[in-house]
Amino acid sequence: MATAFHMSLLLLLALVALRPSTTSAAASPNPNSLNLHQVFQLFGFPLGLIPGPVDSFTLTPIGILPPTFNFTIHYKEPCYVQFVYPNYYNPVFTGKITFGKLFDMQGHKDQFPSGEWIDMYDVTVVDQNLYFQFATASATVDRSFFAEVKNCTYGPLLPADYSNELISQLPISAE
Numbered sequence: 001m002a003t004a005f006h007m008s009l010l011l012l013l014a015l016v017a018l019r020p021s022t023t024s025a026a027a028s029p030n031p032n033s034l035n036l037h038q039v040f041q042l043f044g045f046p047l048g049l050i051p052g053p054v055d056s057f058t059l060t061p062i063g064i065l066p067p068t069f070n071f072t073i074h075y076k077e078p079c080y081v082q083f084v085y086p087n088y089y090n091p092v093f094t095g096k097i098t099f100g101k102l103f104d105m106q107g108h109k110d111q112f113p114s115g116e117w118i119d120m121y122d123v124t125v126v127d128q129n130l131y132f133q134f135a136t137a138s139a140t141v142d143r144s145f146f147a148e149v150k151n152c153t154y155g156p157l158l159p160a161d162y163s164n165e166l167i168s169q170l171p172i173s174a175e
């Protein structure tokens with residue numbers, strides 16, 4: 001759909017993408033640049049979906065209809081934060097973003113009650129909820145859970161390919 005909304009989002013984000021941006025909790029507010037949390041809000045996600053402080057991020061356009069971007073988020077160190085389960089973000093966390101959907105994520109895991117760290121692949125906005133697709137499970141959480149930006153606790157690096165062998169067993173989900 002080439003809606004006016006989609007086109008203005010695309011133009012805005014193209015500007016963001018052209019300018020490598022750096023954000024941190026200590027940085028003074030710059031009215032001319034959006035931080036990562038604000039950018040994710042433009043895509044329909046709650047402000048605190050991704051913890052801070054983000055060291056830097058980039059968005060690279062990969063599709064126009066709908067506007068779709070590769071994202072790369074850098075943390076200073078491996079980042080841990082508690083939402084429903086403990087969450088882990090690799091210092092380099094990548095994926096793709098389009099309106100209402102994050103997908104092909106690499107570098108984000110949740111620790112399940114079994115103790116295993118399981119890769120999260122997709123996040124989809126469904127009305128007031130967020131639908132999370134993991135390598136081995138899925139979960140639906142009210143978006144109000146992610147209203148405020150939580151701060152990372154730094155900890156050990158986890159193996160990058162912990163549950164990658166499960167990818168081929170996943171059902172393909174259609175839009």
Ligand SMILES: *[C@@H]1O[C@H](CO)[C@@H](O)[C@H](O)[C@H]1NC(C)=O
Pocket residue numbers: 060061062070104
């Ligand atoms: C986007 O990311 C994928 C990996 O997920 C990579 O293969 C591709 O080259 C990237 N595209 C651009 C334009 O950066």
Ligand SMILES: *[C@@H]1O[C@H](CO)[C@@H](O)[C@H](O)[C@H]1NC(C)=O
Pocket residue numbers: 025148149150151
């Ligand atoms: C995160 O850290 C910043 C800077 O130390 C602080 O201002 C903010 O209140 C913290 N946020 C939370 C949710 O604890």
